[in-house]
Amino acid sequence: MIKQLKDFKIGPDNAFYGTGRRKESIARVWLVKDTNKQIVKAKDSGKEFDLREYLQRETLYRKVMFPLKLTGLEDKFGIYATVEGGGISGQAEAIMYGIAKALLKYDPELRQTLKKAGLLTRDAREKERKKYGLMKARKGYRWSKR
Template sequence: MVTSYNHKVIYSGTGRRKTSIARVRLIPGSGKLIINGLPGESYLQFSPNYLRVSRSPLNILGLEEEYDIYVKAEGGGLTGQTDAIRLGLARALCNINPENRLTLKSEGLLRRDARIKERKKYGLRKARKAPQYSKR
């Protein structure tokens, strides 16, 4: 989605993973990452892997210093939120230029990871763990 605020164009995208939801907004700027009002490095606990994964769509397109990233992330843990940010960022980049879609799709960044926790079934201890079987 594309909106305008104070004569700046804002591109947005939503990403989901497990129970995490990330609403990503891209604003032309210097390349800073803000997650829930905190700098991205401190929110992601200075983990180089989380930072690399969350910025990967920009790195692939060579736009690292072109846009400021503002994220509202909720639910789940850091891994789920990081993957949700990656998907939301990729979707926002597709709104900027439809030609970006081909590159991001070939890298697999526009694919939603649909794996979620399986529900517990009655008669079982967990989703699949059954009570111990006793022959006698």
């Protein structure tokens, strides 16, 4: 099944898929051969943005591109990602993790390199739930004797 997007043709022969999650964010990432466009589609607005423009901060952009830079495949793939939930920072890390997983589909021998850099370990830290009788997860109301 070939999926025609605005700038990409995504099919099993030219794209590699990976899912990334971080906090409340979920990113579905496709690495597309023979292009260097980087597009992010935000699920809540339904609009497509350039990756650098969407992330707003250079540090987040560098974090997203780290798996490609580490493996030396920066100019070989274009990125198409759909993101939902969470904030910009969580979405950036979800995209990064999705790229790392997609790179494994492209070449399983990259596993050693990605694993050593800590890119294949999901960051499991989540927001703690609110408990009854408290303001937030741990913050309580001020105690007064009378």
